[in-house]
Amino acid sequence: MLKVKNLSFAYGAKPVLKNLSFNIQKGENISIIGASGCGKSTLLQSLYGLHDVKGKIFWKEKQLLGPNFNLVPGEDFMKYLTQDFDLMPPLTVAENVGKHLSNAYPRKKQQRVNELLALVEMKELAKTKAKFLSGGQQQRVALARTLANPPEVLLLDEPFSHIDHFRKNKLRRNLFSHLKATGTTVMLATHDSTDALSFADKTIVMKAGRIIAMGSPTELYNNPPNAYVASLFGDVNELPASLFFDDQPVRKKVILYPHDIHLTASGRYQGVVKNVFFKGSFFLTEVEIEGTSVFVEHPEGLENGKSVRLQIEQDLLEKRLG
Numbered sequence: 001m002l003k004v005k006n007l008s009f010a011y012g013a014k015p016v017l018k019n020l021s022f023n024i025q026k027g028e029n030i031s032i033i034g035a036s037g038c039g040k041s042t043l044l045q046s047l048y049g050l051h052d053v054k055g056k057i058f059w060k061e062k063q064l065l066g067p068n069f070n071l072v073p074g075e076d077f078m079k080y081l082t083q084d085f086d087l088m089p090p091l092t093v094a095e096n097v098g099k100h101l102s103n104a105y106p107r108k109k110q111q112r113v114n115e116l117l118a119l120v121e122m123k124e125l126a127k128t129k130a131k132f133l134s135g136g137q138q139q140r141v142a143l144a145r146t147l148a149n150p151p152e153v154l155l156l157d158e159p160f161s162h163i164d165h166f167r168k169n170k171l172r173r174n175l176f177s178h179l180k181a182t183g184t185t186v187m188l189a190t191h192d193s194t195d196a197l198s199f200a201d202k203t204i205v206m207k208a209g210r211i212i213a214m215g216s217p218t219e220l221y222n223n224p225p226n227a228y229v230a231s232l233f234g235d236v237n238e239l240p241a242s243l244f245f246d247d248q249p250v251r252k253k254v255i256l257y258p259h260d261i262h263l264t265a266s267g268r269y270q271g272v273v274k275n276v277f278f279k280g281s282f283f284l285t286e287v288e289i290e291g292t293s294v295f296v297e298h299p300e301g302l303e304n305g306k307s308v309r310l311q312i313e314q315d316l317l318e319k320r321l322g
């Protein structure tokens, strides 16, 4: 188990991690989400031992210590994939991936390199020098190299940030099922809600150096504690409760996703279409009700200025009342 207790860290006088505590079970996939600058990368770096932190970090029974205690940061059982890929430009893709593998059994080494290149779909470029690769290709090679000697704990900082959408979806399905099958504990800092929703066992939500929520993706998505958390998963409405409840003040809010709201002829709330954005499988439709913009998913593109009626389930309104 990875245990983090009262972890704090400051860059000089600037506090960046503020008293974080959490436990992670072996083999869990944890995503860390939060606005840019909230401290996700600094948390991964601290776990890897790159900072001298306040507080304690344990993996199983072993306390993990920072650079004041370890001349060479990092632990054998842990790998950290940073946002710089750190490949050797004159070496080929295969040489980069196999760089830290033993040369004692060349055939075994070759086999392992092939396996990893297949996982990240880079077999065709095995003999290409790293200096000729695109950003996304470099990122896939760096990912494969990180897995060459399988770590017990894998820290990934935005591992798919340079990879196109089509390839990214397949790559993360392959990668995360490989990591589950090998029982690897994963902590992944990400801005991509799919990493958190579809692949994480738990999600840690950070804001300004603190953990403000932690839970399963379904818990957090269905019961977001506030609009900040909900907004990390996609578009969200934070609406004055007074729009829906006679006895609630304006300062109270209701959090609703656009798909929670339906445009139907018998809807309870009257509004006017202000803007329509095509999203592929639906139209994100901005409707104004009593001077407030509400974003709604609708299957058809409506004209601006059209009068519409909105329907929202009463139970949901009560559940999402902040």
Ligand SMILES: Nc1ncnc2c1ncn2[C@@H]1O[C@H](COP(=O)(O)OP(=O)(O)OP(=O)(O)O)[C@@H](O)[C@H]1O
Residues within 6 Å of the ligand: 011, 014, 016, 034, 035, 036, 037, 038, 039, 040, 041, 042, 043, 189
């Ligand atoms: N080497 C550094 N020296 C001083 N301040 C730093 C350093 N690295 C990061 N910071 C600051 O620490 C804070 C947290 O940065 P960090 O990179 O951990 O955030 P993040 O959540 O990973 O951001 P992003 O999502 O943009 O990658 C930011 O305010 C950043 O400006």
